[in-house]
Amino acid sequence: MLELVSSWALSAAIQPILLLTAASLSFLASLIAIFNGRKLKKQKRQQQLVNRRLQEDMASLSKSAVGMGHKVLETERRLADVLKKQFAILNSQPEHPSYDQASRLIAMGATENDLVNSCGFSHSEAELLLSLNRKRHVNMSNAKAVH
DSSP, X not given: XXXXXXXXXXXXXXXXXXXHHHHHHHHHHHHHHHHHHHHHHHHHHHHHHHHHHHHHHHHHHHHHHHHHHHHHHHHHHHHHHHHHHHHHHHHHSOOXXXXXXXXXXXXXXXXXXXHHHHHOOOXXXXXXXXXXXXXXXXXXXXXXXXX
16 A cells, blocks of 8 residues: 555656646747747738739739830831831832933933933933033043043
């Protein structure tokens, strides 16, 4: 029976120690849980902030892309208009007189009236072409005489 009493006395002495140890471990676990909870809340706030910034950046990029798309479309439309106008201008202009043909006629001895009638030049243009041709012919003759 002495063994039973001493076992009971021993267990009565260990019980408060075990209880105190269990309470201490519980308190420590609670502190760790609170610390981890705060840490997780802080990380969540940071992630939400990063997410919000990314969403704002994405919205800005989308808005910029749409704006750039509108500008490209407007530029293409304006280019098409310019090309149509250019084509219309080129098609509406009468054919330019052939200066090659005029040079051949002048070499064959054509007069101012011949150039006006055959090439469609004005009298002033025909006179200028004849004058230039005469000047070129004189320069060529002088150059041959020097050599």
